[in-house]
Amino acid sequence: MKTTGPRRGNVRAACLLLLWSVITCVGVAPVADSAPRERIAELRTEIARHDELYFKKTKPEISDAAYDRLKRELVTLEAAHPEFARPAEGVGDDRSGRFPVHAHRERMLSLNKAYTEAEWRAFHAKLAKQLGRPDLAFVVEPKYDGLAISLTYEHGVLVRAVTRGNGTEGDDVTANVRTIRALPAQLNREAGTLPALVELRGEIYLEQVEFDRINAERAAADEEPFAHPRNLAAGTLKSSDPAETASRRLSVVIYGWGAWEGAPAPVSQQTFHLQVRTWGLPGIARYQLANSADEVWTAVRSIGQKRASLGFPIDGAVVKLNDTALRARVGADEHAPRWAIACKYEPERAVTRLRGITWQVGRTGVLTPVAEFDAVELGGSTVARASLHNRAEIARRDIRIGDLVEVEKAGEIIPAVVGVNLAGRPADSMPCLFPDRCPSCDTTLAEKSDEAAVRCPNTHCPAQRQRRLEHFVSAQAVEIKGIGSATIAALSEAGLLQGSADFYRLRREDLARVPGLGEKTADRLLAEIERSKQAELWRFIHGLGIPQVGAASARKLAAQCGDLAGLARIEAKAAAGVIGPSAAAALAEFMARPENQADIRAMLDAGVRPISPGMAAAAANLQGKVFVFTGTLAGLTRAQAAEKVRAAGGIVRDSVSRLTDYMVAGEGAGSKLAEAQQLGVKVINEEEFRQMVGRP
Numbered sequence: 001m002k003t004t005g006p007r008r009g010n011v012r013a014a015c016l017l018l019l020w021s022v023i024t025c026v027g028v029a030p031v032a033d034s035a036p037r038e039r040i041a042e043l044r045t046e047i048a049r050h051d052e053l054y055f056k057k058t059k060p061e062i063s064d065a066a067y068d069r070l071k072r073e074l075v076t077l078e079a080a081h082p083e084f085a086r087p088a089e090g091v092g093d094d095r096s097g098r099f100p101v102h103a104h105r106e107r108m109l110s111l112n113k114a115y116t117e118a119e120w121r122a123f124h125a126k127l128a129k130q131l132g133r134p135d136l137a138f139v140v141e142p143k144y145d146g147l148a149i150s151l152t153y154e155h156g157v158l159v160r161a162v163t164r165g166n167g168t169e170g171d172d173v174t175a176n177v178r179t180i181r182a183l184p185a186q187l188n189r190e191a192g193t194l195p196a197l198v199e200l201r202g203e204i205y206l207e208q209v210e211f212d213r214i215n216a217e218r219a220a221a222d223e224e225p226f227a228h229p230r231n232l233a234a235g236t237l238k239s240s241d242p243a244e245t246a247s248r249r250l251s252v253v254i255y256g257w258g259a260w261e262g263a264p265a266p267v268s269q270q271t272f273h274l275q276v277r278t279w280g281l282p283g284i285a286r287y288q289l290a291n292s293a294d295e296v297w298t299a300v301r302s303i304g305q306k307r308a309s310l311g312f313p314i315d316g317a318v319v320k321l322n323d324t325a326l327r328a329r330v331g332a333d334e335h336a337p338r339w340a341i342a343c344k345y346e347p348e349r350a351v352t353r354l355r356g357i358t359w360q361v362g363r364t365g366v367l368t369p370v371a372e373f374d375a376v377e378l379g380g381s382t383v384a385r386a387s388l389h390n391r392a393e394i395a396r397r398d399i400r401i402g403d404l405v406e407v408e409k410a411g412e413i414i415p416a417v418v419g420v421n422l423a424g425r426p427a428d429s430m431p432c433l434f435p436d437r438c439p440s441c442d443t444t445l446a447e448k449s450d451e452a453a454v455r456c457p458n459t460h461c462p463a464q465r466q467r468r469l470e471h472f473v474s475a476q477a478v479e480i481k482g483i484g485s486a487t488i489a490a491l492s493e494a495g496l497l498q499g500s501a502d503f504y505r506l507r508r509e510d511l512a513r514v515p516g517l518g519e520k521t522a523d524r525l526l527a528e529i530e531r532s533k534q535a536e537l538w539r540f541i542h543g544l545g546i547p548q549v550g551a552a553s554a555r556k557l558a559a560q561c562g563d564l565a566g567l568a569r570i571e572a573k574a575a576a577g578v579i580g581p582s583a584a585a586a587l588a589e590f591m592a593r594p595e596n597q598a599d600i601r602a603m604l605d606a607g608v609r610p611i612s613p614g615m616a617a618a619a620a621n622l623q624g625k626v627f628v629f630t631g632t633l634a635g636l637t638r639a640q641a642a643e644k645v646r647a648a649g650g651i652v653r654d655s656v657s658r659l660t661d662y663m664v665a666g667e668g669a670g671s672k673l674a675e676a677q678q679l680g681v682k683v684i685n686e687e688e689f690r691q692m693v694g695r696p
């Protein structure tokens, strides 16, 4: 099933795709008849590896579609060779071992899938036959692409949130789920009888804007972007650091239920949706009713057509029998209910020729291979490059220059090379040469035995330096607005920038040496540099570019050290207690290098005085507390105040609600103040706020 029709200019790609499908069917897929047993074993190993990557590590290497293909190949082979088949594997397992597990009152099942209209019609016909009637009514919903969650409300109060796990028991992630602001801790009590206990089933996911925001921050910080919003949502939900979970805005939607005790369960999916809304929960706004197989298929396609503009990731539509009594008559098997089916959308794919692989040097020296191929149109944009993770992956998949490769992009996902046409490999294809020297500084690359990555060990490498300086000025770190990579390159070229401290030594005449930079811009940049001297301490720590020390660890170190000089002196044991042993070792190694110590001293000499979050803030437990500001604060800007809240683990929101913990009212507070008072939110003044978060 394609979500979009053929595009102009895509005909060549479509022909290649056709050719490719023929080749993969007859030539490439190693399903030699003589060896079904080996292929079954190979598929099981491969699927188990991808299950591990997907569920446990939340870092898949292949797309869902590619995974589904492996699964389908296995099912087909097992059907043809029942002598090698094994009982069905159930619903997968997301238990990570890092959370206590909790048993579901009612099992959380998976869904059967349909990929084509014919498969949907077969499902419909079977259901109609089982129930002895053709006039079945369905609800069609988007299939949110996130992570399943079971939320238990007892007498209207949220008591527990558990992931699907193995269907029977899952990870208890209640603390992290409580940071999701859109999820009320209490159901609206005026909305009729509350069940004594209800297990509401839903999906935790990331909206597109939030995914883009996080990836933009990562790009600015020279960190590899997250490839898929689902994996980022899963990683965030399963983070052992609630502050990290709270710093990324997860969303949740409720689509069904498990146990329902002490009150009658809904008679239909439609009444369920209405109930969800009256309880004040985030429900599915865009479900559609459909009264025939045709109507369902039209609804499935219409959701698919809107896919790119929905604002949240989906990978299909879920079709559910509306009437609960009819559902009970057909029941479920081990793996999935018989009254619902997921109609999956295939991601867009194209075949193109790999022209080369370039190696990008990151700020910590890690080399990332980038596939450069003939441009193809995919998912509404032109794509000519895709990341290839690391060189082990290139070797494992035997990718060569000149190969026809299959490139895929599904909705929100970053393009990926998902296949290589081994059968159609041209005679002159060339193996990828892995560099043994840095493409920027020619230093011999270092390889860590426990990592797939290779890195340039030369900390003076110009490419690394350029990326480090870009990181330092980025919005993720110290944020010096107006200085971009071109300015940094020009200043480095002129010998004016070595380390980050050199930004604070720049004079007007230095900036005049940057081609195309006018006087006014130079003055603006100098003012920005001056302003940045008082950025938050964690920003400087993050800006230093210490390997393994990201924004979250930098915040923790800032709370521990108090100032920059303290960072240079922090003891290994204390650091390990705050950011973990491996990041602490990286910090110690970083601090042992004289040029880094000198850089910090030079910053202090140049008048850099970061705002410290203060020990009081570290001690204050503002973890997960929600602040809203109104009016003007005398001593600090809104941004600085918000920064203090975040540094202490709190959350800042624009509007007041029942979930607001503190309203900080400054001079000239407006209507928000009245709203807060009406809702019974605690209102504090600037002085009280300062005491709470610690003074600079």
Ligand code: IVH
Residues within 6 Å of the ligand: 108, 109, 110, 111, 141, 142, 143, 144, 145, 146, 147, 148, 149, 164, 202, 203, 255, 256, 318, 337, 340, 342
């Ligand atoms: S109903 C017993 N409805 O898809 C059936 N599931 O592949 C329960 N999902 O585990 C599933 N959107 O995590 C249902 N509107 C929706 C959904 C949905 C996303 C997920 C859910 C489920 C998986 C099945």
